[in-house]
Amino acid sequence: MKKNKPKYKQIIDAAVIVIAENGYHQAQVSKIARQAGVADGTIYLYFKNKEDILISLFQEKMGNFVEKIEEKIAGKDTAAEKLLMMVETHFHMLSEDKHLAIVTQLELRQSNKDLRLKINDVLKGYLKLVDSILIEGKESGEFSENLDVRLARQMIFGTMDETVTSWVMNEQKYNLTALAGSVHRLLLNGCGKG
Amino acid sequence: MKKNKPKYKQIIDAAVIVIAENGYHQAQVSKIARQAGVADGTIYLYFKNKEDILISLFQEKMGNFVEKIEEKIAGKDTAAEKLLMMVETHFHMLSEDKHLAIVTQLELRQSNKDLRLKINDVLKGYLKLVDSILIEGKESGEFSENLDVRLARQMIFGTMDETVTSWVMNEQKYNLTALAGSVHRLLLNGCGKG
Amino acid sequence: MKKNKPKYKQIIDAAVIVIAENGYHQAQVSKIARQAGVADGTIYLYFKNKEDILISLFQEKMGNFVEKIEEKIAGKDTAAEKLLMMVETHFHMLSEDKHLAIVTQLELRQSNKDLRLKINDVLKGYLKLVDSILIEGKESGEFSENLDVRLARQMIFGTMDETVTSWVMNEQKYNLTALAGSVHRLLLNGCGKG
Amino acid sequence: MKKNKPKYKQIIDAAVIVIAENGYHQAQVSKIARQAGVADGTIYLYFKNKEDILISLFQEKMGNFVEKIEEKIAGKDTAAEKLLMMVETHFHMLSEDKHLAIVTQLELRQSNKDLRLKINDVLKGYLKLVDSILIEGKESGEFSENLDVRLARQMIFGTMDETVTSWVMNEQKYNLTALAGSVHRLLLNGCGKG
DNA sequence: AATGAATGAGCTTTCATTCAT
DNA sequence: TATGAATGAAAGCTCATTCAT
Numbered sequence: 069m070k071k072n073k074p075k076y077k078q079i080i081d082a083a084v085i086v087i088a089e090n091g092y093h094q095a096q097v098s099k100i101a102r103q104a105g106v107a108d109g110t111i112y113l114y115f116k117n118k119e120d121i122l123i124s125l126f127q128e129k130m131g132n133f134v135e136k137i138e139e140k141i142a143g144k145d146t147a148a149e150k151l152l153m154m155v156e157t158h159f160h161m162l163s164e165d166k167h168l169a170i171v172t173q174l175e176l177r178q179s180n181k182d183l184r185l186k187i188n189d190v191l192k193g194y195l196k197l198v199d200s201i202l203i204e205g206k207e208s209g210e211f212s213e214n215l216d217v218r219l220a221r222q223m224i225f226g227t228m229d230e231t232v233t234s235w236v237m238n239e240q241k242y243n244l245t246a247l248a249g250s251v252h253r254l255l256l257n258g259c260g261k262g
Numbered sequence: 263m264k265k266n267k268p269k270y271k272q273i274i275d276a277a278v279i280v281i282a283e284n285g286y287h288q289a290q291v292s293k294i295a296r297q298a299g300v301a302d303g304t305i306y307l308y309f310k311n312k313e314d315i316l317i318s319l320f321q322e323k324m325g326n327f328v329e330k331i332e333e334k335i336a337g338k339d340t341a342a343e344k345l346l347m348m349v350e351t352h353f354h355m356l357s358e359d360k361h362l363a364i365v366t367q368l369e370l371r372q373s374n375k376d377l378r379l380k381i382n383d384v385l386k387g388y389l390k391l392v393d394s395i396l397i398e399g400k401e402s403g404e405f406s407e408n409l410d411v412r413l414a415r416q417m418i419f420g421t422m423d424e425t426v427t428s429w430v431m432n433e434q435k436y437n438l439t440a441l442a443g444s445v446h447r448l449l450l451n452g453c454g455k456g
Numbered sequence: 457m458k459k460n461k462p463k464y465k466q467i468i469d470a471a472v473i474v475i476a477e478n479g480y481h482q483a484q485v486s487k488i489a490r491q492a493g494v495a496d497g498t499i500y501l502y503f504k505n506k507e508d509i510l511i512s513l514f515q516e517k518m519g520n521f522v523e524k525i526e527e528k529i530a531g532k533d534t535a536a537e538k539l540l541m542m543v544e545t546h547f548h549m550l551s552e553d554k555h556l557a558i559v560t561q562l563e564l565r566q567s568n569k570d571l572r573l574k575i576n577d578v579l580k581g582y583l584k585l586v587d588s589i590l591i592e593g594k595e596s597g598e599f600s601e602n603l604d605v606r607l608a609r610q611m612i613f614g615t616m617d618e619t620v621t622s623w624v625m626n627e628q629k630y631n632l633t634a635l636a637g638s639v640h641r642l643l644l645n646g647c648g649k650g
Numbered sequence: 651m652k653k654n655k656p657k658y659k660q661i662i663d664a665a666v667i668v669i670a671e672n673g674y675h676q677a678q679v680s681k682i683a684r685q686a687g688v689a690d691g692t693i694y695l696y697f698k699n700k701e702d703i704l705i706s707l708f709q710e711k712m713g714n715f716v717e718k719i720e721e722k723i724a725g726k727d728t729a730a731e732k733l734l735m736m737v738e739t740h741f742h743m744l745s746e747d748k749h750l751a752i753v754t755q756l757e758l759r760q761s762n763k764d765l766r767l768k769i770n771d772v773l774k775g776y777l778k779l780v781d782s783i784l785i786e787g788k789e790s791g792e793f794s795e796n797l798d799v800r801l802a803r804q805m806i807f808g809t810m811d812e813t814v815t816s817w818v819m820n821e822q823k824y825n826l827t828a829l830a831g832s833v834h835r836l837l838l839n840g841c842g843k844g
Numbered sequence: 845a846a847t848g849a850a851t852g853a854g855c856t857t858t859c860a861t862t863c864a865t
Numbered sequence: 866t867a868t869g870a871a872t873g874a875a876a877g878c879t880c881a882t883t884c885a886t
Contacts, residue, residue, distance in 0.1 A: 093374050097860060098869095107868045109862080118860065178372045180287055188431065216444050222428055223421040223448050230420025231413065237382075250410050254417050258452035269849095291877060301851045303879075312877065481762050485881060486848095495847045497883080506881065566760045568675055576819065604832050610816055611809040611836050618808025619801065625770075638798050642805050646840035679856060689872045694857065 076114050079104045080125050088167035092175040097121075122179060123186050129168055133161060134193045147205030148256055151224075154201065155255070156248040158228055163244045173229075173236045198224055202259065211259040224255055270308050273298045274319050282361035286369040291315075316373060317380050323362055327355060328387045341399030342450055345418075348395065349449070350442040352422055357438045367423075367430045392418055396453065405453040418449055464502050467492045468513050476555035480563040485509075510567060511574050517556055521549060522581045535593030536644055539612075542589065543643070544636040546616055551632045561617075561624045586612055590647065599647040612643050653710075658696050661686045662707050670749035674757040679703075704761060705768050711750055715743060716775045729787030730838055736783065737810060737837070738830040744814055745826045755811075755818045780806055784841065793841040806837050 070076055082104035087095040097118055101108045115121045137157045141150040162169040176187065198221045205211035211220075231251055235244045264270055276298035281289040291312055295302045309315045331351045335344040356363040370381065392415045399405035405414075425445055429438045458464055470492035475483040485506055489496045503509045525545045529538040550557040564575065586609045593599035599608075619639055623632045652658050664686035669677040679700055683690045697703045719739045723732040744751040758769065780803045787793035793802075813833055817826045 091375060096858090101869095108860090108870095109868055110866080112861070113866070174375070178374065180372060181285055181368055184368070185431075216448075218428075219425065219441060219444050219448060222424040223417070223445070223452070226420035226422075226424025227417040228420075229424065230416040234412075234416055247413065250413050251417075254410075254413060254452045257454055258417075258448040260451055290875090295852095302853095302877090303851055304849085306878065307849070479763055484879085489848095496849095496881090497847055498845080500882070501845070562763070566762065568760060569673055569756060572756070573819075604836075606816075607813065607829060607832050607836060610812040611805070611833070611840070614808035614810075614812025615805040616808075617812065618804040622800075622804055635801065638801050639805075642801060642840040645842055646805070646836040648839055678854090690856090690874090691858080691872055692870080695870070700856065 087175045088170040092178040147210045150201045152252045155252050159245045159248050173233045212261045281369045282364040286372040341404045344395045346446045349446050353439045353442050367427045406455045475563045476558040480566040535598045538589045540640045543640050547633045547636050561621045600649045669757045670752040674760040729792045732783045734834045737834050741827045741830045755815045794843045
């Protein structure tokens with residue numbers, strides 16, 4: 069399995085740094101190779117093509133993301149607590165890796181439609197997680213029984229995404245994690261019984 | 263004034279169609295010219311360069327957008343009604359021009375940082391409008407007096423954006439405008455007194 | 457006769473200024489038209505194409521040049537005096553019109569081979585004048601009877617040309633005309649009996 | 651060091667041929683690549699851009715030129731002999747490479763001011779060589795003590811240049827090297843004591 | 845005679861990918 | 866496995882010239 073060889077992760081980490089520092093359109097394969105300390109051709113022993121690097125990057129980093137959040141919310145009893153933990157963890161993890169935040173919020177969105185469709189496949193795992201919290205909340209009576217799960221999920225995801233993007237575009241100069249509580253309250257209200 | 267000559271709008275409309283149908287990266291100047299029924303060189307009598315076409319496209323279409331929404335909400339009395347009218351108009355206008363929806367939600371986001379910064383300038387007009395509704399709502403007591411305007415604005419904008427993008431990525435196969443009421447309810451809850 | 461209409465000379469004078477100030481490669485037809493105060497299309501009522509402007513420019517300015525020198529040397533008795541008068545007049549006239557000096561010494565030399573061949577046709581009148589002085593000098597015994605007229609002409613023309621070009625490239629910051637005496641002495645020695 | 655790789659010289663030699671045969675303005679990079687037997691992109695592994703090819707061409711060929719002349723005149727005792735050897739070598743070397751003669755005398759002069767300034771830097775080495783001969787001749791009493799070195803250098807360089815250019819424009823149909831003796835005599839007279 | 849909006853051919857350079865070593 | 870030199874397709878923009886008015 070190529071994914072377990074050291075150079076696989078080495079190239080992906082190099083890609084994150086190169087894209088964050090140079091921008092998506094200035095992230096040439098040769099630059100990534102140089103950053104990873106391998107030859108250009110070596111890249112193609114581990115990835116089918118450039119797009120494959122980016123998809124793999126997203127899978128590695130975001131798969132990890134979903135796993136971490138799942139672990140964190142496992143111990144929580146209510147949907148509200150789970151939602152809070154999700155927002156906190158989401159904000160916290162992107163705060164911890166500023167390069168990754170730039171790449172996911174700004175740079176990777178410049179990729180073409182094909183790549184973005186594949187990225188969305190990866191995101192589906194996350195969206196399912198959100199849905200499961202919403203359904204749990206409806207069943208427990210925490211959330212409105214009329215709540216449209218799809219729309220609520222779009223609100224939750226759209227709000228978190230917009231908040232993180234704003235933070236990145238403001239050059240990460242304030243504490244993102246500190247906003248988790250307020251954002252959570254907004255979302256909870258939104259899902260609540262009005 | 264070049265903006266009032268017929269070819270100016272003709273080229274912008276051609277650009278919307280070409281970008282929507284071919285994607286941002288396959289929207290060559292020559293294709294836009296052919297679609298507009300002019301020679302390649304003619305483009306450069308009306309626009310400084312390719313980027314200028316895209317910025318102008320956004321300004322023409324989105325400037326219009328903000329104006330339309332402002333007109334619509336002028337007659338409304340409460341912040342809640344204004345918010346509803348905004349969501350409805352936002353969804354309705356993008357429903358009416360499906361090419362434009364593709365271009366603004368998917369394709370233009372692939373542009374480089376420079377272009378996106380300029381696009382953000384145009385968006386600032388929209389964000390101010392949202393803020394003015396939020397402030398009005400806080401003052402009238404409709405919304406919580408503790409509401410963080412910046413976060414609430416990010417929730418509103420993020421939610422609408424995410425909803426429209428989902429609709430576009432689902433190939434616009436359901437009625438977007440019909441979702442306005444539910445989305446409005448979510449957002450109103452979010453801003454409300456909990 | 458188009459050459460006698462005012463706009464003909466007006467356009468040529470505009471071309472000299474535009475080329476001198478912007479360089480050969482930045483001297484677009486539209487710039488010349490603007491400088492001349494006419495529309496682009498008007499240029500083509502007086503000149504066949506852009507090359508024709510440049511050839512005509514050279515003919516007008518250099519034909520004039522040869523005529524002036526012929527007048528000046530007509531009153532001189534010896535070949536040596538004529539040569540001096542030629543060098544002086546050559547240097548003086550280019551000193552008087554600094555734009556023209558830039559155009560003939562630097563800019564027009566960037567034109568393509570075809571144009572330069574046509575420019576050389578115009579120069580033939582000048583070269584004949586030099587030859588006639590040389591022949592007169594040989595016949596009168598002032599110059600060596602073994603003097604190779606063609607080579608001597610190349611020396612005279614090459615030396616004057618190099619001297620003027622050096623002066624132009626040094627931004628015309630010394631007095632060119634003052635060099636005429638010294639240059640004349642060099643050339644006279646060269647043509648002399650050793 | 652790229653300059654020592656075979657393709658470096660291969661591309662420069664191809665450029666000389668293509669420019670000589672097609673003219674400066676018809677010497678596209680793709681034509682040079684085809685002549686050199688490499689792909690277009692390969693050019694850019696060895697040269698920064700097209701201008702860099704032309705500057706390198708001039709440096710390689712003309713740097714060589716000055717060195718060869720220096721070697722040749724090293725063994726000569728008098729300034730007059732050195733001057734003769736310089737003229738002979740200059741004429742001989744350009745006679746030997748007719749393509750190069752066309753390129754340096756006609757085509758490269760069409761380049762823009764930037765390129766020509768860089769070419770002039772290369773020529774400065776040559777001009778210093780001429781000056782050193784002139785100073786030696788003045789000190790040894792061979793040349794007039796009143797000789798203006800700058801003007802004499804312009805005479806020497808201007809005369810040789812004009813002679814070679816005339817020969818090239820006459821399609822190289824006579825023996826250029828055979829003219830060295832006569833040109834030398836002219837120049838020597840010019841520098842002499844009159 | 846004069847205008848000036850419109851035309852469209854033409855070219856340098858980048859960079860993802862390959863393949864001989 | 867790993868290398869890195871070589872490939873070659875692809876596109877934005879300029880500007881001399883035309884022609885309907």
